[in-house]
Amino acid sequence: MVKIFIAGFVILFIAILLMGGRVFFTKSGKFPDIHIGDSKPLRERGIRCAASQDSEMNGSESPIEKMLKS
Numbered sequence: 001m002v003k004i005f006i007a008g009f010v011i012l013f014i015a016i017l018l019m020g021g022r023v024f025f026t027k028s029g030k031f032p033d034i035h036i037g038d039s040k041p042l043r044e045r046g047i048r049c050a051a052s053q054d055s056e057m058n059g060s061e062s063p064i065e066k067m068l069k070s
Helices: 002-019 021-025 040-044 050-058 063-069
Strands: none
Touching: 002 021
16 A cells, blocks of 8 residues: 555656656746737737636626626
């Protein structure tokens, strides 16, 4: 049981190191930004985040303000 736990822990540790190699081992390491609104090619095509489009269509009014008006 202990051998399996240690083996699993070692495999998990190696996987985390391999996935975060650039983040852990470079001076300006940071995780890549995968947000749709921050992608230059998508912005050039006019594609934006669904949440941004929704808030833009609804205006800057909060849902509570809308509820109080009705």
